Amino acid sequence: MNDMTPFATTVKDWETDQEVRWCPGCGDYAILKAVQRTLPQIGANPATTVFISGIGCSSRFPYYMESYGFHTIHGRAPAIATGVKLANPELDIWLVTGDGDGLSIGGNHLMHVLRRNVNLQIMLFNNEIYGLTKGQYSPTSREGTRSPSTPLGSYDHPARPAAFALGAGARFVGRGFDVSKNLPEVLKAAHAHQGAAFIEIFQNCIVYNKDVFDDFAAPKGAEDRQLWLQDGEPMLFAGGTQGIALDREKLRLMIVAVEDGDWQAAGVIVHDVTNRSIAHMLVEMPFGPFPMALGVLYDDPRPTFETAVAEERQKASAGKEPNLAKLLAKGQTWTVEGNGPEPFDSRPPGQGEPNAADPL
Template sequence: MSETKLPVLKAKDFASDQEVRWCPGCGDYAILNAVQRVVAQTGHSRENTVFISGIGCSSRFPYYMSTYGFHSIHGRAPGFVTGLKVANPELDVWMVTGDGDGFSIGGNHMMHILRRNVDVNIMLFNNRIYGLTKGQYSPTSEQGKKTKSTPMGSLDFPIDPIQVALAAGGTFVARSTDKDRGLADVLTEASKHRGSSFCEIYQNCNIFNDGAFEDLTGKDTREDNVLYLEHGKPMVFGKNSDKGLRLIGNRPEVVTLGEGGVSEDDLLFHDETNHALATMLACLHHPEFPEPLGVFYREDRPTYETLVADQVAEAKEKRGAGTLDDLFNAGDTYVLEGADSNHGLHD
């Protein structure tokens, strides 16, 4: 009997028949195109792929993917993801959220899905603004940001999503931009990871926060402002690849190769398995330092749904499969005697 071969899917096969309704010029279009290319390359079928989102501009994503999906509740996508993966661990699940959805009302949920290491690809679109609700400041907006809700400038110090993901125990933490050449590569690596992969994507909101990342995406400025992280390679950047990062004591500094005898051997070399190094890179503040893009950190750790399945199997082995009726009547029970339907209990 011949083996049935699954059809080879292309990016267009993952595009739904729905009209894509983001503002013209929005960075979400570029991310959508990159994701459709990546999922086509993973080899998963559309029937086994699920996109789950919260609320926001980015959270319209499931409508535009020809897969299963949920447009869920504000900030609560991690709960839907966790339930789905525990119920069906074989599904390829992607979670789409934004800086407001993921780190305001959903901040607590984000921490827990990361520390639990649920096997999901999390994409956080960070435009440093609330776009869907028309331009209020968000948890990642810069201090002093003037918006409709902060006309005199925001007093809040912004959350750094990469720092939060690392501190919460994320096992794959990365960053890219909507226009970056490496976005598809980062998402591909995330899709290969078993566990919670967290990808922050700088995304331009050309209506309410246009040009927020222009120095990182513009062709004339990008090379001097971006440090592409490559495992095992020296941290070199600049249009002429003549700048780099090195450590003096325990502090990083930007150096120019060739000046004072500085060579690539003197620079920091990236190590994706070094959590301390990843944390230091997450704390680099642009424009004093270049903005790191790529994979900050990855580690192998058992996934949450695997541990749940192991625990269920252990319980069955020790106590048997059981029944729902047994469960309802397990533990402490009591009986009400002498109950009167008209007057309740009586002596």
């Protein structure tokens, strides 16, 4: 768990006096409330909590949290967050980005913060579109997406944020969606993880990509197409009438029917959050025939980047005297004595000394 002393707050303590400026009905409102409800429950302290964002609709988030925050530049939030964490490892850092900010110009930086395993929480809002710049297709837009930049439909194969995170070496990968009542539980699990915790949050852009996730995230009627994962629990969905099993011959997941609640007889897998291979299969499951895998897909901590850096610094400085003057004098040095060089005479040779009437 993050090394933070529990601090008593309420939701109101995390709300600012700033006008929340997202489009009416935007899924970002629901995510904001989910975070503001989660922070009091985990005992977060506003004085040691920092929200760092890049550029995009999601990146307005720091303005609406009553804590420290930094609205940075396009795609560079992971690099800046890494610097903040190294400067003060005691800070509790939440990184906010979007599918465009985090996976296009910021893909390089996001990859490195994950592989380094910096101890912070990364929330990637995925609406499969560029909302702030008026609806161009994004790295996660589906093939055939019509937009101002792809009027005939996108030909790009979309990036899968959770698969990207696993491929970059993330030790925690979770999924949720904006209006889900389960989203705070995913956020809590991410905060409890020691290391870089990546959460993909499906978010409805009602202006440029409205209801694109309704097939599994609609407020009503889509529950049967959601697979909420719980460590140590069978992978069941559709009210327990269906489950996910492993085809051991072809080494791939498959859907099986569960009769009379006997999931064991059906061969349903029990979720193990430390199983990286199954996590890869879950994020790659094609939605449609399969449900959408949600919750904590993978959670297997390892030593964090800033801990290793601190240990290296301590080892390098052990037994050494902190003497700046001695450090500056180390190596090649010399002493200049006397009054310095003679004044430079810029006159041509032979002109003699100037008199008082001569201009200088």
